[in-house]
Amino acid sequence: MSQTDEVLERCEHLLARHDPATTKPREFLGAQFDLGLAWVHFPEGAGGLGLSPRLQKTINERLAAAHAPSAAARNPIGYGMGAPTILTHGSDAQRQRYLRPLFTGEEIWCQLFSEPGAGSDVASLSTTAVRDGDEWIVNGQKVWTTLAHLSRWGMLVARTNPDLPKHKGMTYFVIDMQGPGVDVRPLRQMTGEAEFNEVFMSDVRIPDAERLGDVGEGWHVALTTLMNERVSIGGAIPPREGGLIREALRVWRAGQGWTDVQRDELTKLWIEAEVLRLTNIRASQLRTVGTPGPEGSVSKIMAAEHNKAVSNFVVDLLGAEGMLYTTFEMVRPEATMAWDCPQKGFLRMRANSIEGGTTEVMKNILGERMLGLPGDVRVDKALPWKDVPRS
Numbered sequence: 510m511s512q513t514d515e516v517l518e519r520c521e522h523l524l525a526r527h528d529p530a531t532t533k534p535r536e537f538l539g540a541q542f543d544l545g546l547a548w549v550h551f552p553e554g555a556g557g558l559g560l561s562p563r564l565q566k567t568i569n570e571r572l573a574a575a576h577a578p579s580a581a582a583r584n585p586i587g588y589g590m591g592a593p594t595i596l597t598h599g600s601d602a603q604r605q606r607y608l609r610p611l612f613t614g615e616e617i618w619c620q621l622f623s624e625p626g627a628g629s630d631v632a633s634l635s636t637t638a639v640r641d642g643d644e645w646i647v648n649g650q651k652v653w654t655t656l657a658h659l660s661r662w663g664m665l666v667a668r669t670n671p672d673l674p675k676h677k678g679m680t681y682f683v684i685d686m687q688g689p690g691v692d693v694r695p696l697r698q699m700t701g702e703a704e705f706n707e708v709f710m711s712d713v714r715i716p717d718a719e720r721l722g723d724v725g726e727g728w729h730v731a732l733t734t735l736m737n738e739r740v741s742i743g744g745a746i747p748p749r750e751g752g753l754i755r756e757a758l759r760v761w762r763a764g765q766g767w768t769d770v771q772r773d774e775l776t777k778l779w780i781e782a783e784v785l786r787l788t789n790i791r792a793s794q795l796r797t798v799g800t801p802g803p804e805g806s807v808s809k810i811m812a813a814e815h816n817k818a819v820s821n822f823v824v825d826l827l828g829a830e831g832m833l834y835t836t837f838e839m840v841r842p843e844a845t846m847a848w849d850c851p852q853k854g855f856l857r858m859r860a861n862s863i864e865g866g867t868t869e870v871m872k873n874i875l876g877e878r879m880l881g882l883p884g885d886v887r888v889d890k891a892l893p894w895k896d897v898p899r900s
């Protein structure tokens with residue numbers, strides 16, 4: 510039996526015993542995990558079968574056609590970034606503890622990297638973790654922490670040795686977001702919602718057993734998270750004419766009297782959507798097990814600019830209606846990047862070229878790591894972190 514047939518047979522087995530229409534999402538996703546269909550390239554017992562990652566698309570398409578719940582939608586940061594980081598750098602005990610409830614959505618994850626003084630240059634971060642026996646004591650502030658208000662666990666990078674250069678003195682932890690000393694406060698966006706937060710940590714105690722990777726290896730572990738973040742933000746593979754371009758076509762087909770210029774613009778955007786989709790299919794097929802490479806930055810840039818262009822176009826088509834907005838009532842969403850009307854989509858898409866690394870920084874990565882161009886100016890790279898001036 511081919512590997513494709515094997516995973517499809519498992520999908521049928523899953524659907525026959527757990528009808529998505531009548532099974533609770535957590536139960537369905539738990540059964541999916543136990544059958545190795547969560548991340549098919551992960552090892553057996555960790556939600557996978559040790560098979561080619563290419564097969565995941567086959568599984569996802571079959572389950573989506575049956576209207577099965579999506580782990581990526583329920584726990585986007587945990588699914589797209591937390592799981593590969595735990596798999597790559599976690600111990601067996603950590604894989605056992607975290608992966609299943611992450612996949613079922615019982616435990617939501619967030620990413621505590623950015624700080625008020627460290628965004629694009631996240632390696633300059635100031636949050637400290639000081640060793641105290643079998644624990645670490647953490648103090649500092651993070652910002653833009655998406656879904657922290659729902660999270661059980663956070664991926665935290667903290668400074669453990671200020672005497673070393675910035676990239677060398679950091680360590681990566683899993684922090685209990687509901688533990689003592691963690692204070693999550695909403696940050697309201699221009700959509701009216703507060704999808705992200707600022708997080709204050711005051712004398713938070715993290716057991717050493719919750720460290721991911723070695724002491725001082727935090728940057729190395731963080732790169733796994735960041736590379737996967739780019740893919741998870743820009744690497745979506747909707748069906749043809751799916752995703753945001755579907756909304757443009759819906760508005761187009763519902764109206765009339767469009768100009769040739771508008772038709773040209775729609776055609777250009779449709780082609781762009783298709784090129785992005787095919788690029789992401791190719792990238793997912795080339796991707797081997799482990800950390801994606803800098804090519805994730807290609808999709809990230811393209812998706813950000815494309816989403817902004819399509820949402821601009823839709824609001825233009827709507828004319829005066831494009832200026833109407835549903836409500837600015839402050840809500841705490843359970844999803845990221847969600848929008849329920851084109852006007853909200855227009856506002857939300859502005860963030861696409863900032864979140865997960867700005868377009869300018871993605872261009873630097875591509876210039877340096879793929880095109881071999883001279884590096885950005887980095888005057889503080891070799892200096893001890895404590896000697897670098899900062900505001």
Ligand SMILES: Cc1cc2nc3c(=O)[nH]c(=O)nc-3n(C[C@H](O)[C@H](O)[C@H](O)COP(=O)(O)OP(=O)(O)OC[C@H]3O[C@@H](n4cnc5c(N)ncnc54)[C@H](O)[C@@H]3O)c2cc1C
Nearest residue numbers: 620621622623628629653654655860863864865866867869
């Ligand atoms: C919707 C949203 C959700 C987010 N969610 C999270 C999250 O869950 N967790 C988390 O940790 N962070 C999160 N972030 C933060 C995000 O990663 C940062 O905003 C981003 O990395 C940019 O950092 P900054 O905002 O500090 O901008 P800065 O780094 O201060 O950049 C300011 C400007 O300078 C430019 N710039 C900076 N350095 C360079 C350079 N070397 N070359 C050229 N241009 C440069 C940037 O492109 C930008 O235009 C989120 C952000 C948004 C908008």
